[in-house]
Amino acid sequence: PRNAIHLYEGDLPDNLELGSTIAIDTETMGLNPHRDRLCLVQISSGDGQAHLVQFVPEHLGGRGYGHCPNLKALLQDSSVTKLMHFARFDVAVLQHYLGITLNSIICTKIAARLVYTFTDKHGLAYLSRELLGIDMSKQQQSSDWGSPTLTEDQLQYAASDVLHLHALWNKLEAMLIREGRRDLAQSCYDFLPARAKLDLLGYDVSDIFAHR
Amino acid sequence: PRNAIHLYEGDLPDNLELGSTIAIDTETMGLNPHRDRLCLVQISSGDGQAHLVQFVPEHLGGRGYGHCPNLKALLQDSSVTKLMHFARFDVAVLQHYLGITLNSIICTKIAARLVYTFTDKHGLAYLSRELLGIDMSKQQQSSDWGSPTLTEDQLQYAASDVLHLHALWNKLEAMLIREGRRDLAQSCYDFLPARAKLDLLGYDVSDIFAHR
Ligand SMILES: Nc1ncnc2c1ncn2[C@@H]1O[C@H](COP(=O)(O)O)[C@@H](OP(=O)(O)O)[C@H]1O
Ligand SMILES: Nc1ncnc2c1ncn2[C@@H]1O[C@H](COP(=O)(O)O)[C@@H](OP(=O)(O)O)[C@H]1O
Helix, strand or coil, rough: CCCCCEEECCCCCCCCCCCCCCEEEEEEECCCCCCCEEEEEEEEECEEEEEECCCCHHHHHHHCCCHHHHHHHHCCCCCCCCEEHHHHHHHHHHHHHCCCCCEEEHHHHHHHHCCCCCCCCCCCCHHHHHCCCCCCCCCCCCCCCCCCCCCCCHHHHHHHHCCCHHHHHHHHHHHHCCCHHHHHHHHHHHHHHHHHHHHCCCCCCCCCCCCC | CCCEEEECCCCCCCCCCCCCEEEEEEECCCCCCCCCEEEEEEEECCCCCCEEEECCHHHCCCCCCCCCHHHHHHHCCCCCCECCCCHHHHHHHHHHHHCCCCEEEEEEEHHHHHHHHCCCCCCHHHHHHHHHHCCCCCCCCCCCCCCCCCCHHHHHHHHHHHCHHHHHHHHHHHHHHHHCCHHHHHHHHHHHHHHHHHHHHCCCCCCCCCCC
């Protein structure tokens, strides 16, 4: 099959070569990182292969978050660009559960907000349809990602979130250059690690930059 | 008098030595940089002297914004730290009216938000009272700063906004270090030039980092 899905538990395998730009997404039990645990990390180098790392808690017989040196090394390697959609959330989750700080991030949501100004739709499904002609089913988005046995539909969904991100990025990057907003986008990406830290501290509700 | 106020029109004088950290504030006709013009820029090196640059439009016989090489050079000098309270606004105004990008910014409002978490009061008057025991009158804050002849009260008010900022900064910086949030604060300051650009583009209303 052109698109292959590889599922691992607790860490990436040794010696996986993923290149200089990796697409990343996460699935969690919900939208509050303090409450809702990280269940899955999806990674693709953009070659049609999706690498899925599932985290199973120790009390369910899994390895938990404590033994993922390969994944941590990859995520902390600042020579590797991490491509995400709405990175703000995934970065906070990864920081909270793996205890790492990510750098060299780029985000298709921020890029879309800076160039797709003629619409207020900047969701991944919308952008994939508009820019790539790809229809993504978002049906599994709010399914039970904490299940130790993920369904075939869940795996397909999780993979689809990273498989086309490089192609989407290429389109958005070209538009950023066209509109003269690439530097501004870069300044926003550069702030994402701090934005995620602030979110974990509660500054998602009271904006640190607000007057009141 | 211990505190001296120097008023200039259109630019700073030549050869003014202001050191490596300058306090800056601005007064405008209102809170919308696209609508409300920049009237006054206040600067202090923290030595009790306030340097006030008033901008009088050309149709009123003034020099307008076109001839302020000394002020622009100072503001664009990245070896000079620019200390402001709620820098987000002043940076946007200066960027818009003087056509310059400011760097090396620090902001007492952001610092206060990161350490004065036990209150939601982070106004300059409140912080000056709490941390320095200084009572600032905020009476002139919403006066007519576009008047070609500023009153003595206006000049005193404008000066007071920069005269104590270094002292306030020292207190807040010590608290940032105490609470282990100095790096996080720095990441926020670093984002301020982009935050100001985004504000001028209209991303003050629809947050660039928001999910929707
Ligand atoms: N308040 C919120 N509402 C919806 N999705 C949110 C969210 N905060 C973070 N997200 C994340 O943003 C992603 C959806 O982004 P978009 O709506 O732009 O396509 C979701 O990821 P998944 O698609 O991996 O579940 C979800 O986890
Ligand atoms: N929405 C807003 N409401 C009030 N002040 C605002 C504002 N946006 C920007 N400001 C600026 O923030 C400063 C007040 O900050 P604070 O309330 O923290 O003391 C004011 O400067 P001035 O004091 O120079 O007039 C004002 O110009």
